[in-house]
Amino acid sequence: MVKVAVLGAAGGIGQPLSLLLKTNPSVTGLGLYDIVNTPGVAADLSHIATPAKVEGYLQPNGGLAKALTGAEVVIIPAGVPRKPGMTRDDLFKINAGIVRGLAEGVADTCPKAFVLVISNPVNSTVPIVAEVLKAKGHYDPKRLFGVTTLDVVRASTFVAELLKDPSAASSVVVPVVGGHSGVTIVPLLSQSSHPLPSGVDLDALVHRIQFGGDEVVKAKDGAGSATLSMAYAGYEFACKVIKAINGEKGIVAPSYVSLAADSAGGEALANELGTSLEFFSARVELDAQGVAKIHTLGNINESEKKLVAAAIPELKTNITTGHDFIQKPSL
Numbered sequence: 001m002v003k004v005a006v007l008g009a010a011g012g013i014g015q016p017l018s019l020l021l022k023t024n025p026s027v028t029g030l031g032l033y034d035i036v037n038t039p040g041v042a043a044d045l046s047h048i049a050t051p052a053k054v055e056g057y058l059q060p061n062g063g064l065a066k067a068l069t070g071a072e073v074v075i076i077p078a079g080v081p082r083k084p085g086m087t088r089d090d091l092f093k094i095n096a097g098i099v100r101g102l103a104e105g106v107a108d109t110c111p112k113a114f115v116l117v118i119s120n121p122v123n124s125t126v127p128i129v130a131e132v133l134k135a136k137g138h139y140d141p142k143r144l145f146g147v148t149t150l151d152v153v154r155a156s157t158f159v160a161e162l163l164k165d166p167s168a169a170s171s172v173v174v175p176v177v178g179g180h181s182g183v184t185i186v187p188l189l190s191q192s193s194h195p196l197p198s199g200v201d202l203d204a205l206v207h208r209i210q211f212g213g214d215e216v217v218k219a220k221d222g223a224g225s226a227t228l229s230m231a232y233a234g235y236e237f238a239c240k241v242i243k244a245i246n247g248e249k250g251i252v253a254p255s256y257v258s259l260a261a262d263s264a265g266g267e268a269l270a271n272e273l274g275t276s277l278e279f280f281s282a283r284v285e286l287d288a289q290g291v292a293k294i295h296t297l298g299n300i301n302e303s304e305k306k307l308v309a310a311a312i313p314e315l316k317t318n319i320t321t322g323h324d325f326i327q328k329p330s331l
């Protein structure tokens, strides 16, 4: 019995993500919120013969609070996507305010919910949610996640392509750590479940994983960024969270979390990184309370160490940008 709220549910990600959630028998309630079109999306989905009771709300008359009431999981794909030539950071100006408003709604209505942030730039929007929840006295770092699963899905797909074995596509697992933009995306190819064939151009593969989002933005040619693969990835991560809430043990997935979510694991990771970072995408073990354990990077090779080192300064800047938006709004 889990109610999931999707904020930004009428968008390119929101609609297919809500469809996938509607197919999950563990989801008993689906609260859809957007500033446009949610009644139609909800009416459409409500005809699917699965248990979830679907309700769609717009902004007026407390729609956000209604969508969030009773939600144990809140997924946020609200906000504008990139167009060619833009970076994810270029979205901050618009999306920061959108995410702040939605986080305020979470704090006011379902402060104990697991919050899964998809809206870009994830490296900065997650700190915004943290600061809003802190300001309202409801911050639990164990329950706040930046969704970086699409990077893991891409890394696994691209490695399976190189293996020239389509049947391997769903079994290849490549951990991706760091953050969710450009050089902050750090694939740990040395830890791939399937060894790479010899002769693979590793630099080109790393670049493709780090800038995979650009491929889609370019191909969509002004009509947005990844939506369907993101809905798939967001659903994959949400399913893990729902299973953990329902008591399943041993679920591990990479996600952008606060290192304070598990002080021992966070400290060990910070020691490995050689610096204190508030947020980092690491492999995280989940339980019904949220983050149970943050895993360290484990054995990584020299080129991966360089990639991690290159990610850190940008992550620090991105995190500060998110914090300052709430703490120093006059900047």
Ligand SMILES: NC(=O)c1ccc[n+]([C@@H]2O[C@H](COP(=O)([O-])OP(=O)(O)OC[C@H]3O[C@@H](n4cnc5c(N)ncnc54)[C@H](O)[C@@H]3O)[C@@H](O)[C@H]2O)c1
Residues within 6 Å of the ligand: 007, 008, 009, 010, 011, 012, 013, 014, 033, 034, 035, 036, 077, 078, 079, 080, 081, 082, 091, 095, 098, 101, 102, 117, 118, 119, 120, 121, 122, 147, 148, 149, 150, 151, 180, 224, 225, 226, 227, 230
């Ligand atoms: N984390 C990731 O891996 C990842 C992957 C793909 C896209 N994204 C990001 O997800 C976001 C959404 O992408 P999209 O393609 O679905 O965009 P979209 O424009 O198709 O949909 C966004 C939706 O958000 C809604 N919205 C805007 N302001 C809102 C508000 N205040 N409250 C509620 N809803 C609001 C819009 O009405 C729209 O329906 C973008 O920021 C994009 O960059 C992240």
Ligand SMILES: O=C(O)C[C@H](O)C(=O)O
Residues within 6 Å of the ligand: 081, 082, 088, 120, 150, 212, 213, 214, 216, 217, 225, 226
């Ligand atoms: O590339 C984008 O802007 C969207 C998303 O972050 C992605 O990785 O596809």
